[in-house]
Amino acid sequence: xxxxxxxxxxxxxxxxxxxxxxxAADAPAxxxxxxxxxxxxxxxxxxxxxxIAAHAVTAIIGPSGCGKSTFLRALNRMHELTPEAHIDxxxxxxxxxxxxxxxxxxxxxxxxxxxxQKSNPFPTMSxxxxxxxxxxxxxxxxxxxxxxxxxxxxxxxxxxxxxKDRLHAPAVSLSGGQQQRLCIARALxxxxxxxxMDEPASALDPLATARIEDLxxxxxxxxxxxxxxxxxxxxxxASDYTAFLYLGELVEFGTTTKIFTNxxxxxxxxxxxxxxx
Amino acid sequence: METHFEMELDSLKQRLLLMASHAETxxxxxxxxxxxxxxxxxxxxxxxxxxxDQFEIExxxxxxxxxxxxxxxxxxxxxxxxxKISQNLERIGDEASKIAKRARDxxxxxxxxxxxxxxxxxxxxxGMVKAALDSFVNRDPAAARAIIxxxxxxxxxxxxxxxxxxxxxxxxxxxxxxxLNWMVAAKSLERIADHAKNVAEEVVYLCEAQxxxxxxxxxxxxxxxxx
Amino acid sequence: xxxxxxxxxxxxxxxxxxxxxxxxxxxxxxLVLVFYHLVRLGFSSLNWAFxxxxxxxxxxxxxxxxxxxxxxxxLLAQAALVGLPIGVLGGIYLSEYGSSxxxxxxxxxxxxxxxxxxxxxxxxxxxxxxxxxHGFSALAGGGVxxxxxxxxxxxxxxxxxxLVPGGYREAALALGIAKWKTIVQIVVRTxxxxxxxxxxxxxxxxxxxxAPLLFTALGNQYWAHKLTEPIAAMPLxxxxxxxxxxxxxxxxxxxxxxxxxxxxxxxNIGVRFLxxxxxxxxx
Numbered sequence: 001x002x003x004x005x006x007x008x009x010x011x012x013x014x015x016x017x018x019x020x021x022x023x024a025a026d027a028p029a030x031x032x033x034x035x036x037x038x039x040x041x042x043x044x045x046x047x048x049x050x051x052i053a054a055h056a057v058t059a060i061i062g063p064s065g066c067g068k069s070t071f072l073r074a075l076n077r078m079h080e081l082t083p084e085a086h087i088d089x090x091x092x093x094x095x096x097x098x099x100x101x102x103x104x105x106x107x108x109x110x111x112x113x114x115x116x117q118k119s120n121p122f123p124t125m126s127x128x129x130x131x132x133x134x135x136x137x138x139x140x141x142x143x144x145x146x147x148x149x150x151x152x153x154x155x156x157x158x159x160x161x162x163x164k165d166r167l168h169a170p171a172v173s174l175s176g177g178q179q180q181r182l183c184i185a186r187a188l189x190x191x192x193x194x195x196x197m198d199e200p201a202s203a204l205d206p207l208a209t210a211r212i213e214d215l216x217x218x219x220x221x222x223x224x225x226x227x228x229x230x231x232x233x234x235x236x237x238a239s240d241y242t243a244f245l246y247l248g249e250l251v252e253f254g255t256t257t258k259i260f261t262n263x264x265x266x267x268x269x270x271x272x273x274x275x276x277x
Numbered sequence: 278m279e280t281h282f283e284m285e286l287d288s289l290k291q292r293l294l295l296m297a298s299h300a301e302t303x304x305x306x307x308x309x310x311x312x313x314x315x316x317x318x319x320x321x322x323x324x325x326x327x328x329x330d331q332f333e334i335e336x337x338x339x340x341x342x343x344x345x346x347x348x349x350x351x352x353x354x355x356x357x358x359x360x361k362i363s364q365n366l367e368r369i370g371d372e373a374s375k376i377a378k379r380a381r382d383x384x385x386x387x388x389x390x391x392x393x394x395x396x397x398x399x400x401x402x403x404g405m406v407k408a409a410l411d412s413f414v415n416r417d418p419a420a421a422r423a424i425i426x427x428x429x430x431x432x433x434x435x436x437x438x439x440x441x442x443x444x445x446x447x448x449x450x451x452x453x454x455x456x457l458n459w460m461v462a463a464k465s466l467e468r469i470a471d472h473a474k475n476v477a478e479e480v481v482y483l484c485e486a487q488x489x490x491x492x493x494x495x496x497x498x499x500x501x502x503x504x
Numbered sequence: 505x506x507x508x509x510x511x512x513x514x515x516x517x518x519x520x521x522x523x524x525x526x527x528x529x530x531x532x533x534x535l536v537l538v539f540y541h542l543v544r545l546g547f548s549s550l551n552w553a554f555x556x557x558x559x560x561x562x563x564x565x566x567x568x569x570x571x572x573x574x575x576x577x578x579l580l581a582q583a584a585l586v587g588l589p590i591g592v593l594g595g596i597y598l599s600e601y602g603s604s605x606x607x608x609x610x611x612x613x614x615x616x617x618x619x620x621x622x623x624x625x626x627x628x629x630x631x632x633x634x635x636x637x638h639g640f641s642a643l644a645g646g647g648v649x650x651x652x653x654x655x656x657x658x659x660x661x662x663x664x665x666x667l668v669p670g671g672y673r674e675a676a677l678a679l680g681i682a683k684w685k686t687i688v689q690i691v692v693r694t695x696x697x698x699x700x701x702x703x704x705x706x707x708x709x710x711x712x713x714x715a716p717l718l719f720t721a722l723g724n725q726y727w728a729h730k731l732t733e734p735i736a737a738m739p740l741x742x743x744x745x746x747x748x749x750x751x752x753x754x755x756x757x758x759x760x761x762x763x764x765x766x767x768x769x770x771x772n773i774g775v776r777f778l779x780x781x782x783x784x785x786x787x
Binding site for chain 1: 280282347348349350351352353354486
Binding site: 078108109120190 | 671679685689
């Protein structure tokens with residue numbers, strides 16, 4: 001095993017979730033301390049600190065360009081895909097420093113999964129192949145295991161009943177809402193601990209959106225979820241905690257109820273009541 | 278530049294204030310009719326109550342419309358508080374109507390000689406109503422909190438008046454009918470004061486997001502950002 | 505909106521339509537003419553002998569282009585062996601790795617190479633391969649065609665890979681899949697049809713190159729028994745016959761030209777067929 005990986009729970013083994021050591025009940029899933037992100041000389045995120053609670057849904061809201069997606073992508077080191085990006089500060093996943101030099105981004109991303117705004121099932125693969133691609137390309141090939149995980153993940157993504165008879169149909173033959181749930185199933189198949197969602201329903205019609213929101217609330221029993229959204233009603237419906245980012249700074253963070261009924265900061269109040277943004 | 282939504286919220290506030298002034302006027306006129314035994318004024322109060330009822334329907338409608346637009350934070354509190362205040366104002370109007378009815382009944386009979394200070398009680402209740410509405414207009418939670426203990430004074434005065442009327446009825450059984458009317462009027466004034474207190478509690482919620490109804494320590498407060 | 509205005513606009517619209525139709529017809533015309541000529545002049549010479557026999561000695565009637573046809577395939581096979589891996593891997597590097605500055609220079613070089621006249625390629629490979637090997641050879645012929653393919657395949661591969669939406673790469677990386685696996689199993693697999701198309705079209709292009717072969721493969725009246733011998737190829741043979749004095753040679757040249765064109769046509773049609781849209785997506 002590469003150095004440094006010993007400290008992580010190996011993600012390519014197949015222990016069912018219940019056998020993984022459970023973290024302390026109120027330990028936060030992610031602790032972010034003084035996170036700053038720079039794109040070249042551009043200071044995009046400024047000293048953001050907050051705790052993401054485990055088994056809860058945290059929403060990140062704010063006007064366009066405030067850094068919400070940047071923040072989300074820092075949580076699984078996806079910002080490293082941009083060459084000029086660099087980071088200051090610390091992020092710990094259940095106590096493990098995800099930016100430590102001994103940790104490879106690949107390992108982090110297996111523990112912190114991501115679903116994107118535009119659903120992107122791989123076009124050359126079938127539904128089942130898409131679900132298991134994360135497992136197969138990481139060395140897990142047992143047919144029985146893959147079949148079990150496929151069903152399990154599709155059930156968790158509330159898609160099993162709709163596709164169980166066409167697991168081998170091309171993934172792109174599904175509707176938009178189904179494709180997005182397929183991407184969720186694909187992310188869940190590698191059994192991450194945290195699931196990040198970047199505006200997961202913004203490209204969907206209201207019915208599909210409602211199903212995704214419902215799914216999010218269901219999933220938090222087993223996962224920690226962080227969702228970026230520009231739709232405040234969605235944040236109000238689906239999340240337990242909300243963070244308001246503005247111009248790269250964390251303006252306010254608290255329970256969703258408080259942020260939307262009685263925020264402490266005037267800027268939050270102004271944003272939430274639509275006076276700007 | 279005000280958004281369309283903000284203009285609609287403003288319109289809600291305006292309707293509410295209009296309804297409030299009608300309710301205030303109703304109480305004023307009802308008490309006046311009672312004390313001055315003015316039959317015609319009393320009749321007018323009863324008719325004007327219909328207007329107040331219409332306001333309640335209209336404001337409830339506006340509130341539902343605004344709720345479909347999913348207001349948040351202070352706007353959400355404003356909309357729900359508006360609904361409650363309009364309810365309380367409608368009841369104040371009803372109580373004023375009741376006072377007016379008693380005034381009409383009394384005006385047909387001979388006046389009764391009781392030294393009962395109904396006008397003072399009326400003034401106290403009216404003062405509470407006015408103060409509550411002012412605190413809404415000025416968004417002044419401290420002023421709203423100050424109204425709440427005054428309700429106890431009105432209650433005490435009501436009890437006093439009640440006892441005085443009871444003694445009078447025992448002493449002069451031929452005045453029982455008329456004294457009962459006075460009791461009902463006093464009771465209505467006590468209720469009006471209660472509703473004014475409710476309005477004050479809603480104003481505190483609107484400004485500070487604190488629900489002080491049915492709570493023990495009603496004089497503490499924590500500041501919240503100006504809405 | 506008065507009536508005369510409307511009619512004037514209709515007239516202008518019709519004029520443009522007619523003009524563009526005329527131009528479209530003009531574009532297709534040369535192809536039709538070429539085909540017609542080749543078929544008219546070459547079809548009658550296509551017989552079993554043409555495809556199976558070696559050329560006869562000068563002046564004699566009959567014989568065929570069997571060695572040239574085989575030679576072309578052998579050269580193309582060698583070219584693919586060189587051009588495919590280097591070109592595709594180079595394209596992958598340009599698209600997925602490298603720095604924007606360095607890649608700019610590589611692309612610049614490739615684009616220049618794509619514009620180099622083929623005869624210069626021939627001369628260069630003559631100096632590089634023919635001289636040290638002390639002779640013309642099939643290897644040199646395959647080599648020059650392969651080298652010509654490289655910048656072509658590299659650029660088309662890169663362009664096709666760039667067309668793969670970034671979302672797929674991100675999704676794969678977000679699943680914790682290593683970068684190289686992402687590129688091979690997801691990106692290249694998605695772009696595979698395009699890459700194959702690019703390779704096939706590059707092959708079809710170099711199949712018709714004559715000038716470089718003059719300096720490398722040279723041509724051969726007989727079968728080449730080793731790759732270090734000169735080898736016949738169709739464009740070469742057509743050239744030699746066409747400038748020769750004998751009518752029979754001219755006849756065979758026409759036939760050879762027709763076969764070559766049909767070969768290239770077959771590749772193009774084959775590519776179109778393979779890359780057709782097979783799925784009707786529900787909206």
